[in-house]
Amino acid sequence: MTRDLPPDDMEDSGAHPLAKAIARWLVRYDLLAFLLGVVLIGLVALGLRNLELASDNRNFFGGDNPEIDAVLRLEDTYANADTVFFALVSEDSAFTPEMLEQLKAFTEDAWQLPYALRVESLANYSHSRAQGDEIIVEELIPPDLEIDAAAAERVGRIALASPELVNRLVSEDGRALGIHVNLALPNGQDGVVHDAAEQAREIKAAWQAAAPELDILLSGGIIGDLTFNEATKRDLFTLIPVAFVVVTLLMILGLGSVAGWLGTALITFSGTLATLGFAGWAGIALIPATATSPLAVMVLVAASCVHLVLSWTRRLNAGVAGDRAVQGAFEENLAAVAVANITTAAGFLCLNFSESPPLAEMGNIVAFGIIVGWLLTALILPAIMKRCPDFRFRPVRVPAKWLEALARGTQARAGTILIVFAALIAVAA
Structure with missing residues (x-):
């Protein structure tokens, strides 16, 4: 029409x-x-x-980014490793019998994450020491060890003296212990990443409810992706x-x-x-x-x-x-x-x-x-x-008198305003 x-x-x-x-x-x-x-x-x-x-x-990175290219070549050679990281943080020292027992149990639960390839913590860390002419390699916290105050003190002393552990699986001040999980997730499947991250969050929530005296933190690659x-x-x-x-x-x-x-x-x-x-x-x-x-x-x-x-x-x-x-x-x-x-x-x-x-x-x-x-x-x-x-x-x-006043003020101070804005542009540049 x-x-x-x-x-x-x-x-x-x-x-x-x-x-x-x-x-x-x-x-x-x-x-x-x-x-x-x-x-x-x-x-x-x-x-x-x-x-x-x-x-x-x-x-966020292009295909010609050298860092991404290096990561992809590394994964083609070995495997794609996605990560989850838990941190157990106490108010005082983390090296107490109770907290080390909790670390052992948490490490076992971390194995329940889908596609878990490796779980690292002080609970399964292999410690080597010299005894005479022999090198003895043993777990820092053996599974059957009944942890008492002396054993907890020994674990703390060894862990804080190990450069490969400090700021990786234990904080420098000895208040936080880490559990690092490597996962081999299939490439290109966002649903799998989502499921693994959600299960990690469920483990964190369950442990936080069971151990309210601890601060349990969660990080890692798949958590960032999610x-x-x-x-x-x-x-x-x-x-x-x-x-x-x-x-x-x-x-x-x-x-x-x-x-x-x-x-x-x-x-x-x-x-x-x-x-x-x-x-x-x-x-x-x-x-x-x-x-x-x-x-x-x-x-x-x-x-x-x-x-x-x-x-x-x-x-x-x-x-x-x-x-x-x-x-x-x-x-x-x-x-x-x-x-x-x-x-x-x-x-x-x-x-x-x-x-x-x-x-x-x-x-x-x-x-x-x-x-x-x-x-x-x-x-x-x-x-x-x-x-x-x-x-x-x-x-x-906006009231017309306000706009008129602004216009008159701008015209009256045109030179000053121009200089100020030119200076601001120069500083920003």
Whole structure:
């Protein structure tokens, strides 16, 4: 359904003829443009089916990174070793009969972790000593040893005098004992990493409940991987929704137009979907560095909508007819919004020169989201402006006298401000 606009009785906007022609088409064929926008959203959002979360912290490094290359060659030669590390921390000395018995039991429990290849602690450490002409190798804490105060003191004395143990399986001050677990996990199976890390957490929680007098700490490679995964989920399911709600609330308070707020919220949400959908289509697994990409798109797309909505409401307040107000707003702002979005997208694409793959991926994701958000702004906003009921209210504004005072103060001290900012830039550089 289309309808011709009335003759142009509004002052010339001074816009480029191409911008005028595009604005006229968008307003005249607003339903067709809206349908094209919906199709674009649907196609891009289908990529959400392929969206994955990565748990390997090696994703932060490129394939040509020399350290990662060395690690991969080492693993090809030997084996892939993932780690879990428990620390038992006491208030005083860890070398007491009770704590060493707990260490022995904890070491046995650590063997229950899936794919456990080796468990190291003082409880199974092989200690060598010279006796005459013989070298005797024995466990520092034999399994059948009944640990008393003298035995605990002996273990502490030997452990703290061993450079290979201090700051590895025992702290320098003798208050913490470590259990180091090597696991041989299958490559490329995030589910296995997650299961192993969760079981390690369960062991920690069970021991913490059984021994509240100790501080039991958990670390290691797979715990770091799982933490990255959890941070990504937290950003996706908590931070981004909260940011979206805050942005839309600020829009409705600042725009003073329900239709303008609705259009801005819809396009901002669609731009967020497009951003994540592109990641799915491109096969980019999300990590914390890339999971926050929708936040940048959200702000930039909302800013584009705000320019158009405010221009539209100014025309309505001046008594310009509905369709002409929409067309005038797009004529006035279309070129500026297009240049702003395209140049911003180009800036983010420059992140492809970064050595860190996540930064390059973030640049690509944000650039795509900005361009799609810009297209959705042009395709969807005219129909909402034209056809939604015109419910307007007094928006929240900074008092005009404050802005005038700021402008006068800035003009009066222009030279000083320029010098101060030049100095700040020089210091930052």
